Amino acid sequence: MGKSVLERLWSSLVWLVIGFFLINLAGIIATVLVDSFGTRWFDTWLPAGFTTRWYGSAWDEFQLSDVLIVTFEIVFAVVAIAVLLGVPAAYALARRQFPGKHVLTLVFMMPLMVPPITYGIPLATLLYKLHLAGTMSGVILANLVPTVPFVILVMTPFIEQIDTRVEYAARVFGAGLFRTFVYVLVPLLAPGMLAAGLLVLVRTLAMFELTFLTAGSESQTLVVVLYYAVFAAGVRATQSVDAMAIIYMATTLVWMVIALRFVNPVQLVARVSDQPRR
Amino acid sequence: MSAIIGELPRREAMASVNWRRRLAHRGIDGVTLLVLPATISIAALFIYPSIYGIVLAFSPRVGGFLANYERFFSDPYYSQTIAITLEMGLPATLINMAAAVPLAFHLSSMRRQRVLTAILVLPVTLGTVLVAQGLLGYLGPQGWFNRVLVSLHLISEPIRLIHNYWGVMISLIITGFPFVFLLMLSYVTGIDPALPKAAATLGASAWARFRHIHLPLLASGFAMCFCLAFVQAFTVFPSAVLLGQPAGTTRVISIVAYHAAYEEYDYSMASAVALIMGTVQLVVISLVLGVREFVYRGPLGSGKG
Amino acid sequence: MSQSLESAADFTELRLEHVSQRFGTVTAIDDLSFTVRRGEFIVLLGPSGCGKSTVLNCIAGLVTPTSGSVWLDEHRIDTLRPEQRGFGMVFQNYALFPHMSVRRNIGFGLVMRHRPKADIAKRVDDVLKFVQLQEHADKLPGQLSGGQQQRVAIARAIVIAPPLILMDEPLSNLDAKLRLEMRSEIKRIHREVGRTSIYVTHDQDEALSLADRIVLIVNGRACQIATPLELYQRPASLEVARFMGFRNAVEVTVEPGPGPHLRAMASGIKLTGSPTDGLAKGRAVAAIRPDDLMPHHGREDAIRARVVETEFRGRDYAGKARVEGGPELFFRSPQRIDIGDAIELAADPGRVLLFPSSDEKREPQRLQ
Numbered sequence: 031m032g033k034s035v036l037e038r039l040w041s042s043l044v045w046l047v048i049g050f051f052l053i054n055l056a057g058i059i060a061t062v063l064v065d066s067f068g069t070r071w072f073d074t075w076l077p078a079g080f081t082t083r084w085y086g087s088a089w090d091e092f093q094l095s096d097v098l099i100v101t102f103e104i105v106f107a108v109v110a111i112a113v114l115l116g117v118p119a120a121y122a123l124a125r126r127q128f129p130g131k132h133v134l135t136l137v138f139m140m141p142l143m144v145p146p147i148t149y150g151i152p153l154a155t156l157l158y159k160l161h162l163a164g165t166m167s168g169v170i171l172a173n174l175v176p177t178v179p180f181v182i183l184v185m186t187p188f189i190e191q192i193d194t195r196v197e198y199a200a201r202v203f204g205a206g207l208f209r210t211f212v213y214v215l216v217p218l219l220a221p222g223m224l225a226a227g228l229l230v231l232v233r234t235l236a237m238f239e240l241t242f243l244t245a246g247s248e249s250q251t252l253v254v255v256l257y258y259a260v261f262a263a264g265v266r267a268t269q270s271v272d273a274m275a276i277i278y279m280a281t282t283l284v285w286m287v288i289a290l291r292f293v294n295p296v297q298l299v300a301r302v303s304d305q306p307r308r
Numbered sequence: 309m310s311a312i313i314g315e316l317p318r319r320e321a322m323a324s325v326n327w328r329r330r331l332a333h334r335g336i337d338g339v340t341l342l343v344l345p346a347t348i349s350i351a352a353l354f355i356y357p358s359i360y361g362i363v364l365a366f367s368p369r370v371g372g373f374l375a376n377y378e379r380f381f382s383d384p385y386y387s388q389t390i391a392i393t394l395e396m397g398l399p400a401t402l403i404n405m406a407a408a409v410p411l412a413f414h415l416s417s418m419r420r421q422r423v424l425t426a427i428l429v430l431p432v433t434l435g436t437v438l439v440a441q442g443l444l445g446y447l448g449p450q451g452w453f454n455r456v457l458v459s460l461h462l463i464s465e466p467i468r469l470i471h472n473y474w475g476v477m478i479s480l481i482i483t484g485f486p487f488v489f490l491l492m493l494s495y496v497t498g499i500d501p502a503l504p505k506a507a508a509t510l511g512a513s514a515w516a517r518f519r520h521i522h523l524p525l526l527a528s529g530f531a532m533c534f535c536l537a538f539v540q541a542f543t544v545f546p547s548a549v550l551l552g553q554p555a556g557t558t559r560v561i562s563i564v565a566y567h568a569a570y571e572e573y574d575y576s577m578a579s580a581v582a583l584i585m586g587t588v589q590l591v592v593i594s595l596v597l598g599v600r601e602f603v604y605r606g607p608l609g610s611g612k613g
Numbered sequence: 614m615s616q617s618l619e620s621a622a623d624f625t626e627l628r629l630e631h632v633s634q635r636f637g638t639v640t641a642i643d644d645l646s647f648t649v650r651r652g653e654f655i656v657l658l659g660p661s662g663c664g665k666s667t668v669l670n671c672i673a674g675l676v677t678p679t680s681g682s683v684w685l686d687e688h689r690i691d692t693l694r695p696e697q698r699g700f701g702m703v704f705q706n707y708a709l710f711p712h713m714s715v716r717r718n719i720g721f722g723l724v725m726r727h728r729p730k731a732d733i734a735k736r737v738d739d740v741l742k743f744v745q746l747q748e749h750a751d752k753l754p755g756q757l758s759g760g761q762q763q764r765v766a767i768a769r770a771i772v773i774a775p776p777l778i779l780m781d782e783p784l785s786n787l788d789a790k791l792r793l794e795m796r797s798e799i800k801r802i803h804r805e806v807g808r809t810s811i812y813v814t815h816d817q818d819e820a821l822s823l824a825d826r827i828v829l830i831v832n833g834r835a836c837q838i839a840t841p842l843e844l845y846q847r848p849a850s851l852e853v854a855r856f857m858g859f860r861n862a863v864e865v866t867v868e869p870g871p872g873p874h875l876r877a878m879a880s881g882i883k884l885t886g887s888p889t890d891g892l893a894k895g896r897a898v899a900a901i902r903p904d905d906l907m908p909h910h911g912r913e914d915a916i917r918a919r920v921v922e923t924e925f926r927g928r929d930y931a932g933k934a935r936v937e938g939g940p941e942l943f944f945r946s947p948q949r950i951d952i953g954d955a956i957e958l959a960a961d962p963g964r965v966l967l968f969p970s971s972d973e974k975r976e977p978q979r980l981q
Binding site for chain 1: 334335336337338339340341342343345346347349350351353354355356357358360361364407410411414422426427428430431432434435436437438439440441442443444445446450451452453455482485513514515536539540542543545546549550562565566569575578579582585586589
Binding site: 500502503505506507508509510511512513516520521524525604 | 673674675694695696698699700701702704705706708709710711712721722725726769773779
């Protein structure tokens with residue numbers, strides 16, 4: 031449709047604002063990036079010189095190899111367990127009407143709407159009482175709270191898309207529930223599970239509050255280690271903190287790019303079925 | 309064939325089959341039980357701790373069962389946090405929504421939607437901590453932002469944007485924007501594209517289309533989006549610590565909760581503060597959703613397309 | 614001040630001149646020209662994806678043509694935005710505003726034109742009576758059936774008294790019975806309201822029943838512009854003939870025959886037919902409708918064939934027969950036929966159309 035002068039003006043204004051936002055965003059990232067490669071940088075436009083030694087020193091200083099291993103152990107465990115718990119639950123919710131279903135659905139959606147700090151503190155207290163606080167298991171358990179409902183949320187439209195008659199066909203030809211799952215449902219749901227898994231991965235990598243509240247020194251994820259480093263930044267060289275921040279960003283970015291290949295960005299936050307618009 | 313017939317249940321076994329059938333009628337069978345693992349997990353990790361937290365909140369270390377709340381509301385160190393957090397959370401959410409809505413509109417009618425969406429969503433990868441670190445450098449007195457403004461002669465000396473309210477606000481906007489944008493985008497693209505076209509053929513200008521078609525249809529989505537975004541902003545924590553003045557002007561309510569739990573080891577007080585946090589959020593959300601009741605909430609497309 | 618066409622309520626003709634529409638590498642409309650006269654009911658007919666909806670969107674202003682122009686008498690309108698053109702449009706999925714009642718939906722165009730409230734109320738009431746939806750006036754679209762929604766969409770387009778009404782496959786989402794009912798409704802409305810209408814459909818029956826003239830569009834080009842009768846009996850090309858139901862297309866050689874007709878021959882086939890396109894002799898294609906091809910005995914013109922399939926249709930039999938060493942032909946038989954029967958098929962010379970063979974290059978036609 032044609033545009034009036036006012037519409038064009040508005041359009042330009044919007045683009046201007048986007049541009050401003052992006053320029054500043056780039057500046058923020060660039061500041062961290064440049065600093066991480068700089069020798070000294072106090073009151074000049076650019077650092078005095080460039081070096082890569084901060085990455086080495088950050089790696090050693092913060093024991094990043096251990097941290098990364100721990101982070102990925104935790105994150106992959108969370109992904110695996112969340113998918114294992116969430117997919118069957120989503121299936122049951124999609125296929126059956128039973129008394130109390132509404133209440134159950136509400137219960138499942140609550141952890142997504144209540145911010146982590148609110149339930150994180152009592153949860154951490156409980157884990158402490160059970161001597162699970164400060165361990166990897168504790169962190170994994172805590173991170174399951176927002177992720178299991180999230181998997182249910184993401185999987186539901188995928189399951190609804192599968193025609194129940196396909197499942198009936200499987201049952202008619204002799205497959206019990208388990209084999210229907212393995213031979214028919216899982217292959218059909220694979221794209222959805224992949225999407226859910228990747229989204230959970232990205233969100234858990236970035237999940238700060240829950241891990242912060244429940245982790246011990248041996249079970250911190252990268253983002254928590256980064257926080258502590260920034261917090262104590264006065265004592266440490268900011269350049270090595272920046273180097274670690276860049277490593278963190280690169281890690282999340284890689285997984286984010288992978289995730290976006292398979293997933294509509296909107297699914298990061300909202301329930302959307304993956305159907306292309308006709 | 310006879311092999312299968314031999315396996316069919318005998319008369320005596322029919323009784324138990326009846327009981328199963330009755331359950332299945334009400335929707336409960338093997339499939340339904342698949343919800344159990346997830347339900348147990350959420351019950352154990354969310355419901356129980358929440359209840360435990362509520363109980364804790366009313367069982368303070370000293371004093372009667374309301375002692376925590378008395379302490380909270382009588383000590384300005386605590387009671388002011390509500391106002392401080394609201395003063396940050398509400399404007400940040402409103403600004404994000406004001407920015408996200410026009411953008412979502414523009415993007416919904418463009419072809420390179422996914423690329424641009426991915427770029428605008430980038431701050432999600434960064435996370436609050438990296439953004440905080442970046443802002444400390446970028447907005448600092450020696451950072452590029454101030455430098456550019458000074459060299460363009462727009463200001464004479466650097467403006468103070470970190471370790472105060474503004475640093476936290478800016479961080480909230482940057483990290484909150486992707487969420488709000490994506491959510492609004494999903495709402496906007498959910499509107500049947502034929503509707504604005506129909507309105508145009510009936511003589512509606514771009515503004516009239518926005519006012520009569522998009523606005524009413526999106527109002528419900530606005531409300532939901534506001535609630536979710538506000539909840540996120542209200543519980544701000546790392547930004548307030550790193551970019552603000554956690555002891556002073558940006559002492560948000562989550563800091564106080566954390567302080568009670570990990571510095572005073574007073575889990576009861578911490579739970580009480582968490583409960584207060586939840587209540588304030590609930591009040592704001594109820595107000596907004598209450599307004600939503602008066603607005604169209606049905607499907608965004610028309611007809612049996 | 615934006616121009617508007619309120620004053621052009623009485624126009625004489627709408628002209629599309631050499632309109633083309635390209636989306637990237639895809640050409641949706643290719644050099645289309647035609648004229649619509651005031652009061653006419655024009656149907657744009659064609660298979661799915663042929664570009665007919667795009668033509669309608671160009672006329673409405675929802676899409677800007679890549680080249681060419683659209684004129685309303687001496688006013689050039691392709692540069693105007695849709696809200697300035699003042700045409701009424703009925704969309705395929707109705708596009709009713711889901712948050713507005715039937716009354717508000719219908720009145721929307723009048724509200725946009727800043728009519729006084731009393732005037733709007735009266736006109737909406739009149740139209741509601743006209744489409745017989747008075748009891749549903751305050752319901753929301755979601756509460757109406759498909760047929761009722763359809764009528765609201767039409768009402769919304771006609772209440773603004775536009776010079777032109779555009780309809781984009783408005784009946785395609787209705788079931789067969791409702792479609793027939795609504796077809797008569799649309800005819801009645803056109804008769805009583807008398808506005809010039811441009812209607813898009815892929816359904817031949819609809820087109821033949823509703824149109825004063827039909828523009829047949831295939832692959833973005835206008836293949837023929839004619840009255841329904843002409844299109845039905847005298848398709849302009851083999852392509853059009855095929856679309857219009859001439860299922861049989863047989864390769865033959867022709868030579869002059871009796872009167873205006875030509876003799877057409879191929880192995881096992883002897884026909885007399887009507888030439889098209891200045892055909893006189895040489896290679897050609899004979900097109901015959903199955904309904905026109907029937908078993909006969911002892912005629913000079915005959916096609917010898919053997920039945921390979923039959924289907925009982927109540928009134929008659931539909932059949933498929935194979936010519937020895939030749940093509941399969943579709944035909945009808947009033948009497949029973951069986952698979953394996955040897956029959957002789959024949960058709961009226963007036964019903965056999967002879968088209969020049971497609972190997973010969975033909976000039977793209979400038980149609981008016």
